[in-house]
Amino acid sequence: MGWRAYHEATKHSSESLHRSRHFLDWANMPDPFRHYEGAPLIDLPADPPHPGTSQPAAGAEFLSQLLYYSAAISATKVVPATGYRYALRVNPSSGNLHPTEFHFVTRGLRDWPDGLYHYRPSSHMAEQRALGRFDLGDAPVVFVLTSIAWREAWKYRERAYRYCLHDAGHAWQSLAMAAEAMGCMAYAEGSFDDDALAEALRLSSDEWPMLLVPVDGAIPTREPEGGDTVWSPGEPNELSAERIAYPPIDEIHAATKALVTGADEPAAQGCGEIALPQHAPALQSFGEAARTRRSALDFEGGDRGIGLDQLATLLDAAASPLECGFGGFVQLHLYAHRVAGLEPGVYRHWPGSASLETLRLGDQRVMAAGLSLGQSLAGNACVAFSMIAGLERACRVHGDRGYRYAHFEAGAIGQRLYLAAERLGLRATGVGAFFDDEVHRYLGLSPDQGQVIYHFAIGYPVHDPRLAG
Ligand SMILES: Cc1cc2nc3c(=O)[nH]c(=O)nc-3n(C[C@H](O)[C@H](O)[C@H](O)COP(=O)(O)O)c2cc1C
Known part of the structure; x- marks a missing residue:
């Protein structure tokens, strides 16, 4: 099944929802935490300072800070009726199911043995999977982000692959923003031999490598060690009693x-009639925003809106170039509900000219919620988005792998929107559920003009009674 057939088969429509009779098998829910049972554990120092406030002196401090502000547990929620507690992390995830695992190879980190590690978010520790040299380039730390599709498929079935790709995009950007705040650079590469990499890292068959993210820059280092690979004991845990197959x-x-690799095709450039103004100032540092970021359960409706300068800040965060070996496939369409100085309506963002093009005017609240599978949050937000991806173009340039790249990019843009919203005193929610072809019809898009791959909503959040800090 190629990307087109998969994408068509996993579109939501009112008929597909009607046909679907899926009940969640709670007893078989996959464990959200992978552990290598029996592998040596290395403690990462607790409560690292905010990025940029002090320079880590050793490898453990560096890794602790990087992971604490990109992938660690940052809050818990309690289900009021049962008292059941569950963890939330710095990086968001569709259904909070967290298909993405963080593996990393180190080479020449000060006071830290060269080898292969797996991050254990449940206790903020590193599991030492092997010692020695792994050939993943010269950076002192190279992350390998993997996906466990079964975690998502348990709930979202065939459509889950899309969410795995989005989640990997969020995780990559979460890592990249923390790295940047620490004076480092993280460059994402999506082009590698999947099977060779999975074999070299001895990944379990339920885990698939998605992105390589070398991190370089202000890192405490020493001379790399030589030496052969010595594998630690440690078996990956089984995530659930039964793994249901989803052939698509x-x-x-x-x-x-x-x-x-086909010939490059640059994205269309254009200009709208509304020039975006200067940015609004951030109210929070990166460190605060990363640790307190949450998805809004819903947004306040009512009158309170955001300024056009705040919208300009959000759009600029979404559009600044990504450090990666792919991209340029996603364009934002927005449903402005309450933005001072902007009439309610649908607009297309042209980042090259920092402008908005009016597509239609009028109240979009009912439509935005309706298109997002009837989720009220897309209507109660101040602004909602459809991310439109040139899937045809991405897959002409990169073959079917372009399908991954467009979704990684959308996830990365989403992560930037989450953080930019938080830093402005607003809140965001990623929305993976929408009526695909209804969105195309409403926006007047033919497949060659792009397809919707992600929705997003930003506004003032309602109180979430499940949050336990
Ligand atoms: C790809 C993706 C799709 C999502 N889709 C939805 C959605 O359709 N509706 C919704 O209410 N939340 C959605 N979310 C938000 C998640 O439910 C949320 O990230 C998760 O519960 C974890 O909470 P946190 O973001 O506060 O850490 C989505 C998140 C991601 C990353």
Whole structure:
């Protein structure tokens, strides 16, 4: 099954929702934490300072700070009826199911042995999977982000592969923003031999490598060690008693493994009639925003809006270039509900000219919620977004692997929107559920003009009674 067939087959429509009779099998819910049972554990220092406030002196301090502000547990929620507690992390995840795992290879980190590690967010520790040299380039730390599709498929079935890609995009950008705040650079590469990498890292068969993210820059280092690889004991845990097969997910994953390089096709450039103004000032540092970021359960409706300068800040955060070997496939369309100085309506963002093009005017609240599978948050937000991806173009340039790249990019843009919203005193929510072709019809898009791959909403959040700090 190639990308087109997979994408068509996993579109939501009112008929597809009607047909669907899926009940969540709670007893078989996959464990959100992977552990290598028996592997040596290395403690990462607790409560590292905010990025940029002090320079880590050793490898453990560096890794602790980087992971604490990108992937660690940052809050818990309690289900009022049962008292059941569950963890929330710095990086968001569809359904809070967290398909993305963080593995990393170190080379020449000060006071830290060269080797292969897996991050254990449940206790903020590193599991030492192997010692020695792994050939993933010269950076002192190289992350390998993997996806466990079954975690998402348990709830979202065939559509889950899309969410795995989005989640990997969020995780990558979460890492990249923390790295940047620490004076480092993180460059994401999506082009590698999947099977060779999975074999080299001895990944469990339920885990698939998605992105390589080398981190370089202000890092405490020493001379790299030589030496052969010595594997630690430690077996990956079984995540649930039974793993249900979803053949379309296996097929789209297999199709996206091929590496193809076609001629580059630049994104369309344009200009709208509304010039975006200067930015609004951030109210929070990166460190505060990263640790307190949450998805809004819903937004206050009512009159309170945001300024056009705040919208300009959000759009600028979304559009500034990503450090990666792919991209330029996603364009934002927005449903402005309450933005001072902007009539309610639908607009297209042209980042090159920092402008908005009016597509239609009028109240969009009912439509935005309706298109987002009837989720009221997209109507109660101050602004909602459809991320439109040139999937045809992405897959002409990169073969089916372009399907991954467009979704990674959308996830990364989403992560920037989350943080930019938080820093402005607002809150965001990623929205993976929408009526695909209804969105195309409403925005007047033919497939060659792009397809919707992600929705987003930003505004003033309602209180979430489940949050326990
Ligand atoms: C790709 C993606 C899709 C999501 N889709 C929805 C959605 O359709 N509706 C919703 O209310 N939340 C959605 N969310 C938000 C998640 O439910 C939320 O990230 C998760 O519960 C964890 O909470 P946190 O973001 O506060 O850490 C989505 C998040 C991501 C990353």
